[in-house]
Amino acid sequence: MTETLPTGTQTPGTQTPPAFPVPRECPFAPPERYAELRAAEPVSRVTLPTGKQPWIVTRYADVRALLADPRVSADIRHPNFPAMGIGEQEAGAKSRPFIRTDPPEHTRFRRMLQAEFTVKRIRDMRPAIQRTVDDLIDAMLDSGPPVDLVTAFANAVSTTTVLGLFGAPTDDIEFFRDVTRISGGRTSSAEEVGAALASLFRMLDGLITAREQAPGDDLLSKLVVNHLRAGVVTRHELLSAIGITIVAGRETTTSMIALGTLLLLRHPEKLARLRAEPELMPAAVEELLRILSVADSIPLRVAAADIDLDGTRIREGDGIIALLAAADHDPEVFPDPQRLDLDRVNRHHVAFGYGVHQCIGQNLARLELEIAIGTLIRRIPDLRLAGAFDDLEYKNDAATFGIEAMQVTW
Template sequence: MSSHAPLGPSGATGTSSERSASDITARLVADPHAAYAALREQGPAHRVSGTDGRPAWLVTRYEDVRRGLADPRLSLDKQHALPGNYAGMRLPPALDANLLNMDPPDHTRIRRLVSQAFTPQRVERLRAPIRRTAETLLDAFPAEGPVDLVAAYAAPLPIVVICDLLGVPESERRDFRAWTDVLVAPDPSRPELAKAAIGGMFAYLTALIAGKRAQPGDDLLSAMIEARDEGQRLSEDELLSLAFLILFAGYENTVQLIGNAVLALLTHPEQLAALRADAGLLPAAVEELMRFDTPAPLSIRRFPLEDVEFGDVTVPAGETVLLSIASANRDPERFAEPDRLALDRAATGHLTLGHGIHYCVGAPLARMETEIALDALLARFPSLTLAAAPADLRWRPSMRARGLVALPVSY
């Protein structure tokens, strides 16, 4: 017998199915880990109301999710969606032509070019600047807490890192962060704000690329402009969409990753104590923290090119598939005692950074940034504690993103 309350049928039809799909989605937002646990027990795939409000199939078990992430039959190209079945974020065509909407061979070509520019050596050169930025942000903390760690640390650190990476001048970063903040947490009652932010970012990135073409610098954007594949440069639209993707994904996910990681440590004092006692545990700890509460519960949506089976559930071609990273990372068939935070766990195999050809190109930077952020914070404040009851913390009301609105801490 299941130890979790049933969330509704996996494949019912009609109005009751629509109500069930909406109910599942609501519970995934309110209490995601409990809801995912119940879904894993009930079946491999479930009808839900997707992140765009349209019907979708949610896949929850580790082996199915891992296989799905690398399955060439699951396309990222929106042209393979059934008409009227999917409605994502509305972006200008130049920003929409990015790696998250592409299949091979275009994906292969552009991914190779990005990898040539996004080298381990370039990432490693960011280590010292990231540490300096982290220390500067901590220097600005008031003498006494509490302070909101999201606003004061987790949010500003990644935007500085991404702007350094892309070569955005310091004098122009305030607008950059304002636009990104609007897009990370859009206000559904004021769609004009998101539209204005996208327009502002589009115009700015267009001008920035033109400037880098005229005067290249020692930054990723200049390197991407210079990158070649069989003698062909990236097009202007491809450059623009890549810059947008690096900015948006690199900022949003890292903010949430740092916030979630700090909360997990503060609510597991024995694990925090173990990390303080052994700094060598930090790399493994970051992997476990990524597994334990991933900032991106769902992979980018996919569209089957043909009917695809997940266990005994058949998902028709063209429908929307959501592969649940958060659920896979807590599947007891893959990770023993998955709801327990264990920093010495061999957490390799978690899917937070993806799997297959769409594995996160910025994975080394994400790991480095999180390690530095945690190391600097814990070294500076040996008595860091949570300044609110965990139940009182507010999470962003989204099935797509797992992040805190604020994280009050005392030190």
């Protein structure tokens, strides 16, 4: 007898699934195709640039269920891991970033970092972040418009903050931007990604040596003293953990500061309200995170067992991509999802992922966004685009969606 497969299950020899990823038609919303799939085929096959054919998941409930399911693996070494970058899997299998590992290995690294990312620890960073933001705005005002907000502000805020956490020098923040651009680029080869990460690891290795000789009170010193010296982690493991924390932390926050500001500039009535009611900034940050969902396709998984999801059977060994932007625009959960609603009651978005791999730096990201955007719109009340909105270029070929450059004036 022939087994009857659940709806949506595909067998070898069927038509080639459509290409993925799909570029956004609007920078403030996921691709329109997501809504079509969410309504008609919420768990469906796609074809990646690598030729692999994983499943994509588009409904909010399914995304949360999948990311909380112990039957899925984040191990990048799996043959069917749905890496979208050409060199991503090969380089990742060598560097072993902890976000691409499973428990108990993942748990070991997460516990190592968790104590430094508590709400209280992050709250204590507010004065330092505020000084950074004010200094950067001072420099913008002194230089005069036009200014590229991505380079002069968004990237500088996020990179300076995460480097400060580790006590790393901030005299060449563009170096970190270049590393991220290459390592997170979907067209970068394994050799290019490996070279970019090697340059980062060399720099970090020098910092580790310095902390071994003279520890301070920064996070890197604590990791060296409490974990490297104690033999809890190897030097390579520590380099990988620090590297992915810096790269992931700075890129997503850079994108959110720039795109969040752009979205608010397109809604002057919201800007006016935020200036009049600055206490609304935390709510605004949550809504911006939900709408923009810049880490849309970061949650890459492989089924470790057969999983039935929304009428579709995902076979053991199949790759899966949980689409965060699709989930965060699910109208069943967020009515009128593309509307920027500062009074939205439901703030349980998945912009930071969900489950055991949920972003460890989410509290820091929230604080950075609140301070950076809130201070910017207060101190430069006549901030506006220096060029045409339609001329802006976006990073559709990067792991994190973002904006290339954004000239502003006042």
